Amino acid sequence: MTTTTRPVRTDAPATTPEAATAPWLLVARREIVVRLTDKAFLFGTLFTILLICGFTGWQVYDASRTSEYTVTATPGDREMADRVAAEAPEDTVAVDVEPAADDAAARSLVLAGDADAWLHLGEDGWVLTTEDSENAGLTRVTQDVVRTAVLERQAEALGTTTAELEAGSEVSTSLLRGDARQSRLAEFVGFAFGFLFYIAALSFGYVIANSVVEEKQSRVVEIITTSIPVRHLLAGKIVGNSLIAILQMVLYAGIGLVGIALTEYSGLVTVVTGPVAWYLVFFVAGFAALAALWAAAGALASRTEDIQSTTAPLLMLVLAVFFAAMLVEGTARTVLSFVPPFSAVLMPTRLLEGGAAWWEAVVALVLLMATAVAIVGVAQRLYRRSLLQTGGRLSLRQAWSAPE
Amino acid sequence: MLEISELTRRFGDVTAVDGVSFDVLGGVLTGFVGGNGAGKTTTMRMVMGVLGIDAGEVRWHGRPVTPQDQRRFGYMPEERGLYPKQRVLDQLVYLGQLKGMSAGEAGRTAEEHLERFGLADRARSRVEELSLGNQQRVQVVAALLHGPTALVLDEPFSGLDPTAVDAMADLLRERCATGVPVLFSSHQLDLVEQLCDRLVILADGRVVAAGGADELRSQGPVRYRMTCEHDTGWLREVRGVHVVDLDGRSALLEVVEHGAEQVVLRDATARGAVHEFSLVRPALADIYREVATR
Numbered sequence: 201m202t203t204t205t206r207p208v209r210t211d212a213p214a215t216t217p218e219a220a221t222a223p224w225l226l227v228a229r230r231e232i233v234v235r236l237t238d239k240a241f242l243f244g245t246l247f248t249i250l251l252i253c254g255f256t257g258w259q260v261y262d263a264s265r266t267s268e269y270t271v272t273a274t275p276g277d278r279e280m281a282d283r284v285a286a287e288a289p290e291d292t293v294a295v296d297v298e299p300a301a302d303d304a305a306a307r308s309l310v311l312a313g314d315a316d317a318w319l320h321l322g323e324d325g326w327v328l329t330t331e332d333s334e335n336a337g338l339t340r341v342t343q344d345v346v347r348t349a350v351l352e353r354q355a356e357a358l359g360t361t362t363a364e365l366e367a368g369s370e371v372s373t374s375l376l377r378g379d380a381r382q383s384r385l386a387e388f389v390g391f392a393f394g395f396l397f398y399i400a401a402l403s404f405g406y407v408i409a410n411s412v413v414e415e416k417q418s419r420v421v422e423i424i425t426t427s428i429p430v431r432h433l434l435a436g437k438i439v440g441n442s443l444i445a446i447l448q449m450v451l452y453a454g455i456g457l458v459g460i461a462l463t464e465y466s467g468l469v470t471v472v473t474g475p476v477a478w479y480l481v482f483f484v485a486g487f488a489a490l491a492a493l494w495a496a497a498g499a500l501a502s503r504t505e506d507i508q509s510t511t512a513p514l515l516m517l518v519l520a521v522f523f524a525a526m527l528v529e530g531t532a533r534t535v536l537s538f539v540p541p542f543s544a545v546l547m548p549t550r551l552l553e554g555g556a557a558w559w560e561a562v563v564a565l566v567l568l569m570a571t572a573v574a575i576v577g578v579a580q581r582l583y584r585r586s587l588l589q590t591g592g593r594l595s596l597r598q599a600w601s602a603p604e
Numbered sequence: 605m606l607e608i609s610e611l612t613r614r615f616g617d618v619t620a621v622d623g624v625s626f627d628v629l630g631g632v633l634t635g636f637v638g639g640n641g642a643g644k645t646t647t648m649r650m651v652m653g654v655l656g657i658d659a660g661e662v663r664w665h666g667r668p669v670t671p672q673d674q675r676r677f678g679y680m681p682e683e684r685g686l687y688p689k690q691r692v693l694d695q696l697v698y699l700g701q702l703k704g705m706s707a708g709e710a711g712r713t714a715e716e717h718l719e720r721f722g723l724a725d726r727a728r729s730r731v732e733e734l735s736l737g738n739q740q741r742v743q744v745v746a747a748l749l750h751g752p753t754a755l756v757l758d759e760p761f762s763g764l765d766p767t768a769v770d771a772m773a774d775l776l777r778e779r780c781a782t783g784v785p786v787l788f789s790s791h792q793l794d795l796v797e798q799l800c801d802r803l804v805i806l807a808d809g810r811v812v813a814a815g816g817a818d819e820l821r822s823q824g825p826v827r828y829r830m831t832c833e834h835d836t837g838w839l840r841e842v843r844g845v846h847v848v849d850l851d852g853r854s855a856l857l858e859v860v861e862h863g864a865e866q867v868v869l870r871d872a873t874a875r876g877a878v879h880e881f882s883l884v885r886p887a888l889a890d891i892y893r894e895v896a897t898r
Contacts, residue, residue, distance in 0.1 A: 221701065226698065226701050226702055227702075414687070414688075419681060419683040419684060420685045420687055421685075422654055422683070424699075424702060426652050426653065426654060426675065426677070427675055427699065427703050428702050588655070
């Protein structure tokens with residue numbers, strides 16, 4: 201980061217405010233530099249990136265590894281066991297067959313750990329006996345193969361084929377499966393939306409409130425407000441911190457999308473990218489509105505110690521947005537997805553779930569942006585009027601009606 | 605010229621500043637004197653636009669002052685403060701830029717001023733690592749950096765060591781000589797007396813005296829010190845003078861009737877030798893005490 205963004209003028213007099221960099225830009229730049237040189241912030245970001253990488257990495261590893269199982273069967277059941285071994289999808293589940301002379305031998309093989317399971321025909325059908333816990337992969341494969349085999353046999357007895365029996369059912373089955381995958385992903389990404397918004401709104405909220413109080417507490421604010429208009433100071437703070445927050449969010453989202461591309465959900469990256477883009481747009485509007493409120497909350501305090509109490513209502517609001525995104529269902533969810541600031545998280549999530557049309561997103565965005573503008577206006581008044589009051593904590597009413 | 609006209613500010617039921625008027629002329633060092641709570645800081649904050657005005661106005665070059673004018677003033681608030689974690693030079697460059705300087709100019713000027721205050725080697729230190737006195741010097745630099753069109757300094761000398769006081773006084777004289785109006789408040793009356801061309805004395809939110817130092821002194825009591833060969837007790841009986849202090853052969857007289865001192869001198873020489881007869885100029889502190897408690 202350089203400290204000069206324009207050439208040094210040597211021919212001009214010392215002060216020509218008209219030609220100088222806009223004050224809000226200077227403030228924003230300072231906020232960014234301060235944040236980017238703050239070790240706690242950098243480590244926090246790095247830690248989050250590692251978490252995301254670790255999580256996706258584990259997903260990729262988990263999806264790609266092959267589980268090997270040994271199944272034992274007595275000679276009478278050997279045919280079915282061989283078929284399971286033959287038809288197992290080898291990239292995820294590989295099955296070996298260990299022959300056993302009789303039921304007792306099969307049981308002792310499982311107990312000794314030489315075989316993972318014993319496949320045998322019970323009174324009501326096939327049974328997969330394991331020692332003390334089920335192996336999900338093996339169970340699924342065995343169920344699939346056994347079902348097919350039994351269906352084939354019974355179809356033959358009825359003088360028909362499995363294909364005929366299954367005709368008409370296969371298409372709907374595979375569609376159901378695809379939806380299930382997407383909705384599982386939507387659930388996860390939706391949670392990520394809510395969680396990241398919560399983290400960003402809270403961590404940057406406190407950062408903004410603190411940077412306002414720092415100026416009040418160190419009294420440097422009096423020098424600054426006699427140098428530039430107060431609205432520039434507020435705008436610079438919001439813009440600077442929002443930029444950093446958005447940059448961080450884009451970084452996380454990008455890493456997350458790359459991560460998804462590496463997992464079995466890679467086909468869904470295109471499905472997710474649209475909502476993620478929407479999420480970033482909603483994030484900007486929602487974050488700007490909250491940032492203004494956090495700045496005002498910071499201005500209500502006189503010392504760092506006051507911040508906890510002046511920002512408490514905002515903490516509640518951010519928590520409410522987070523839990524609403526997680527818990528609210530049905531019509532309430534649809535309604536809330538238009539109500540700022542809930543819309544910042546809920547609308548992109550609904551888009552992701554495929555439950556909202558593009559025009560709904562536009563309406564929600566316009567509402568959110570209008571609210572952001574109104575909130576910035578209100579926050580500016582609170583900020584301006586409480587900024588130079590250093591006699592302790594101010595109530596909202598005091599700040600609103602304080603003389604300038 | 606900066607004109608302060610009938611400025612009034614109330615805080616609830618308390619009128620902190622009550623119809624204060626005075627001028628700060630270009631090229632004239634104006635000292636602002638008054639006890640705690642007299643209204644100096646409130647007045648200066650109104651002049652800078654930091655505090656709203658209930659009545660009256662501040663005029664700059666004959667028209668109402670605008671925020672743009674105020675932004676080009678140099679201001680040193682009563683309560684000192686800078687960003688504690690930021691490095692001295694970076695901070696000065698930032699504050700200079702906020703005043704409309706380029707980073708390069710701000711950097712050069714800041715280094716020059718730091719040099720003057722003997723802080724050149726602390727330019728890369730964080731503000732919080734500096735002593736309070738040095739932090740104050742940095743703040744003075746911040747107020748002067750952008751070549752202000754007027755200076756409003758609230759207690760610029762408090763907390764400075766004698767060397768820094770001299771450097772500060774030189775700087776103020778220098779700025780003043782370029783035609784910039786300078787208003788500064790101080791509790792250090794001897795310093796104000798030595799430095800200022802003009803004084804404004806505030807008490808209970810009102811201007812109780814204003815004018816040049818000599819002018820103010822001339823409003824004070826006229827006193828003579830006399831030392832004679834003989835005892836001066838007879839002075840108590842002389843009309844037209846008041847004996848302030850008498851110690852055997854030495855006395856301090858206050859002239860009540862104009863010309864009475866000449867009568868006293870004649871009488872004294874008639875009684876014997878007179879070793880000393882001199883006019884005693886009242887100290888500013890005496891005048892201040894008198895007007896402030898009047």
